[in-house]
Amino acid sequence: MSENTTSNKICVVIGASHAGVNVAFSLRREGWEGEIILYDSDPEMPYHRPPLSKAYLSAENNSELDLLFPEQNYASENITLKLGETVSEINNEEKTITLSSGEIQLYDKLVLATGARPFIPPINGIKTASNLFPMRTFADTVSIQKAIKNSVEKRVVIIGGGYIGLETAASLKKIGAKVVVLEREERVLERVTAPEMSTFFSKLHQENGVEVLPNKNVVSIKTSEGINEVVCDDNTSYKADLIVVGVGIKVNIDLAEKAGVEIENGIKVDSSAKTSDANIYAIGDCTYHFNPHYNRFIRLESVQNAVDQAKVAALAICGNQVEYNAIPWFWSDQYDVKLQMVGLSKGYNEVIQRIELDNDKCQSVWYFKDNELLAVDAVNNGKAYVLGGRFIKGKQEIDKLKLKDVSIPIKPTSFLKD
Amino acid sequence: MAKITFITRDNESITVEGNSGNVMELAVQNKIKGIDGNCGGVCSCATCHVHVEPSDWAKTGAPNAMESDMLEFDEKVSDHSRLSCQMKVTEDLDGVVLKVAN
Numbered sequence: 001m002s003e004n005t006t007s008n009k010i011c012v013v014i015g016a017s018h019a020g021v022n023v024a025f026s027l028r029r030e031g032w033e034g035e036i037i038l039y040d041s042d043p044e045m046p047y048h049r050p051p052l053s054k055a056y057l058s059a060e061n062n063s064e065l066d067l068l069f070p071e072q073n074y075a076s077e078n079i080t081l082k083l084g085e086t087v088s089e090i091n092n093e094e095k096t097i098t099l100s101s102g103e104i105q106l107y108d109k110l111v112l113a114t115g116a117r118p119f120i121p122p123i124n125g126i127k128t129a130s131n132l133f134p135m136r137t138f139a140d141t142v143s144i145q146k147a148i149k150n151s152v153e154k155r156v157v158i159i160g161g162g163y164i165g166l167e168t169a170a171s172l173k174k175i176g177a178k179v180v181v182l183e184r185e186e187r188v189l190e191r192v193t194a195p196e197m198s199t200f201f202s203k204l205h206q207e208n209g210v211e212v213l214p215n216k217n218v219v220s221i222k223t224s225e226g227i228n229e230v231v232c233d234d235n236t237s238y239k240a241d242l243i244v245v246g247v248g249i250k251v252n253i254d255l256a257e258k259a260g261v262e263i264e265n266g267i268k269v270d271s272s273a274k275t276s277d278a279n280i281y282a283i284g285d286c287t288y289h290f291n292p293h294y295n296r297f298i299r300l301e302s303v304q305n306a307v308d309q310a311k312v313a314a315l316a317i318c319g320n321q322v323e324y325n326a327i328p329w330f331w332s333d334q335y336d337v338k339l340q341m342v343g344l345s346k347g348y349n350e351v352i353q354r355i356e357l358d359n360d361k362c363q364s365v366w367y368f369k370d371n372e373l374l375a376v377d378a379v380n381n382g383k384a385y386v387l388g389g390r391f392i393k394g395k396q397e398i399d400k401l402k403l404k405d406v407s408i409p410i411k412p413t414s415f416l417k418d
Numbered sequence: 419m420a421k422i423t424f425i426t427r428d429n430e431s432i433t434v435e436g437n438s439g440n441v442m443e444l445a446v447q448n449k450i451k452g453i454d455g456n457c458g459g460v461c462s463c464a465t466c467h468v469h470v471e472p473s474d475w476a477k478t479g480a481p482n483a484m485e486s487d488m489l490e491f492d493e494k495v496s497d498h499s500r501l502s503c504q505m506k507v508t509e510d511l512d513g514v515v516l517k518v519a520n
Contacts, residue, residue, distance in 0.1 A: 077449075381487065412491055
């Protein structure tokens with residue numbers, strides 16, 4: 001523990017999802033003795049978010065949420081959960097926050113884990129569309145499932161072929177919906193993967209009976225008697241009883257911005273997750289932070305970043321010297337395919353795709369910038385994922401010819417330069 | 419009901435009881451240090467890695483295919499590695515000792 005005791009101090013955390021909840025528990029582990037108060041406008045006990053669009057949405061009966069920690073752990077760790085409460089203002093001179101109810105809470109340290117919200121694009125008619133939902137919260141899954149159950153034809157249009165859109169498509173297909181995915185770019189996952197991966201996932205969805213249509217820029221939604229018609233700029237249109245919008249997010253920076261905290265593509269933080277205000281930290285999806293491995297500032301939407309940055313912030317708040325230095329990782333589950341990604345592919349100029357000999361559903365895409373391995377996308381291939389991560393972290397030089405040769409199995413020494 | 423003992427990297431030994439769910443969830447509920455289960459139990463993150471006491475290996479069994487792919491090249495792999503999210507809590511596990519890998 002640091003120089004001074006924290007027993008009479010208060011740490012307030014705004015946002016009780018992966019980042020906020022983990023910073024609270026980590027603070028206790030690192031010796032924070034004072035109060036910890038967690039606020040979130042979501043009324044549910046804090047839950048795992050990634051399963052919502054995956055296993056959760058496709059399950060028949062969802063009576064139980066997948067909680068991050070059981071309720072009794074908050075009590076036993078003396079963490080106060082204030083759920084269904086919205087923070088409306090930070091006053092960093094007074095070191096207080098104000099709730100929308102008008103109630104004021106003091107803090108010594110404040111952690112912003114405010115995350116992001118779905119971006120709803122300004123499409124003509126989107127506000128009056130019937131059964132149109134984003135996919136980010138438990139409430140969204142409840143609404144989507146209810147709309148599916150109540151629909152006879154179960155025609156679903158998903159706007160956006162990113163991970164959320166594709167996972168939602170796979171899950172809704174599984175529960176009997178007829179699903180069309182409309183992607184504005186020329187391929188799905190355009191922003192996050194190489195064309196090889198886009199092709200793989202397009203094909204996977206087609207094989208499973210989901211229509212995946214690229215180059216579909218939605219320009220309007222016409223709704224009549226509860227039925228939507230989603231119109232694209234090439235004059236095609238698609239009928240939908242239910243629309244799911246998955247075109248990206250907006251970072252929740254408003255509270256920080258109004259408090260005068262430095263903003264740059266999110267809430268800007270240093271390597272210990274501290275903002276420009278010495279008493280305010282920020283963690284998770286909302287932060288713009290430095291990644292030492294890639295030597296640049298980044299913003300990430302991921303569980304890994306939320307949890308790892310939470311641990312760093314907790315250490316720093318408890319007075320430890322600490323530097324956030326992680327290789328990002330992500331995953332996506334669609335049908336019987338597990339996609340695992342490690343590293344950041346941005347800036348790549350070469351891609352090597354390996355399709356393993358015995359199984360074309362077991363493959364990997366390796367992203368290079370010249371000789372540096374930047375990232376690996378692994379499909380049903382935990383070995384490529386784990387080893388790729390090790391190679392990236394260790395800045396291992398890779399013999400690309402060997403990597404391309406699928407007769408050479410994936411092993412720690414397989415692709416070393418002679 | 420199964421009694422499961424976790425030994426953390428700090429050599430703390432904690433015995434807990436469970437009768438449902440998976441071993442990772444049981445560990446998280448009981449605040450076992452070094453078991454995070456960040457992916458929620460879908461075999462995606464390997465933050466729930468344990469080393470089974472060799473004498474208990476028959477009780478736990480070997481990892482499944484997806485799990486063993488994740489473990490094979492993990493820097494902390496042992497001959498008795500498992501991802502605890504892939505282990506169901508059943509009476510078969512009564513008495514096992516698991517060393518936390520991280």
